Amino acid sequence: MNAEPIQLEVHGHVAVLTLKRPETRNALSGEEMFAAFEVLFERLNSDMNIRAAVLTGAGSAFCSGGNVAEMRDRTGMFGGAPAQIAANYRAGIQRIPRAFQTLQVPIIAAVNGAAIGAGNDLACMCDIRIAAETARFAESFVKVGIVPGDGGCWLLPRVVGFSRAAEMALTGDTIDAQEAFRIGLVSKVVPADLLLREAMALAQRIASNPPQVLRWTKQLLQQARTSTLDEALDTAGKFQGLAHHTADHTEAVASFFEKRTPVFGKDLPTANSVASSATP
Numbered sequence: 001m002n003a004e005p006i007q008l009e010v011h012g013h014v015a016v017l018t019l020k021r022p023e024t025r026n027a028l029s030g031e032e033m034f035a036a037f038e039v040l041f042e043r044l045n046s047d048m049n050i051r052a053a054v055l056t057g058a059g060s061a062f063c064s065g066g067n068v069a070e071m072r073d074r075t076g077m078f079g080g081a082p083a084q085i086a087a088n089y090r091a092g093i094q095r096i097p098r099a100f101q102t103l104q105v106p107i108i109a110a111v112n113g114a115a116i117g118a119g120n121d122l123a124c125m126c127d128i129r130i131a132a133e134t135a136r137f138a139e140s141f142v143k144v145g146i147v148p149g150d151g152g153c154w155l156l157p158r159v160v161g162f163s164r165a166a167e168m169a170l171t172g173d174t175i176d177a178q179e180a181f182r183i184g185l186v187s188k189v190v191p192a193d194l195l196l197r198e199a200m201a202l203a204q205r206i207a208s209n210p211p212q213v214l215r216w217t218k219q220l221l222q223q224a225r226t227s228t229l230d231e232a233l234d235t236a237g238k239f240q241g242l243a244h245h246t247a248d249h250t251e252a253v254a255s256f257f258e259k260r261t262p263v264f265g266k267d268l269p270t271a272n273s274v275a276s277s278a279t280p
Helices: 031-046 068-073 082-091 095-102 118-125 152-160 162-171 177-182 192-207 211-224 229-243 247-258 271-278
Strands: 006-011 014-019 052-057 061-063 107-111 114-116 128-132 136-138 174-176 188-190
Touching (some): 031 095, 052 192, 061 118, 107 118, 128 177, 136 177, 174 177, 211 247
Parallel strands (some): 014 052, 061 114
């Protein structure tokens, strides 16, 4: 087994991230796991050749959430007085949703199996979710006597709406892939053996578009979760002004009139330099 908690593979313009802790059903625990998200996302942000990403799990589960054995033993994040546990969460699992907020690359969750508790929230941190028929989902924190400490009560309503999120969080019930599709938690359900193929096909369709414009569009979508219309319009205008002066815009328009496939990504600066120059 790979020693790293998350395996990175790059296929053309698509990065595939695989949680590699099948012995814990890919539980989100330990400094190595928390740091891996931060380090890998920083790497993806700095590489403009990466235009989309896919996140999946090794073994039978996507992610089983927190480590229940550590909860029982009051070790790791779960040790100490209440104030210490709150600090442990800030220094631990809460780094994952914060890392996702910094990720500039569109990311698809390919949910291959159980996505339970923090695993369900991990799927919600992604921009798009595709599920295998074998996938199962639960916002199950109440079943072990705790609350969604990783931001689930912020994430889930933005995916399925308040009422559905409240039902999932307050009952802790497990739902299957078809129910997840019905309520909008996932956008597609496919046979398990086709999951990665379908996720890669979608990622490649995304990656066929201009890399910097993809990142700006994702930023606008993220901002829209909390901004007013005026704030969203102001940022969109600033990004649009920059977009009209990119080589990729010129190439897109030229290829439209010349009826050919465009070639994007020539002579782009680094993601960090573009982001710093484009931040409103």
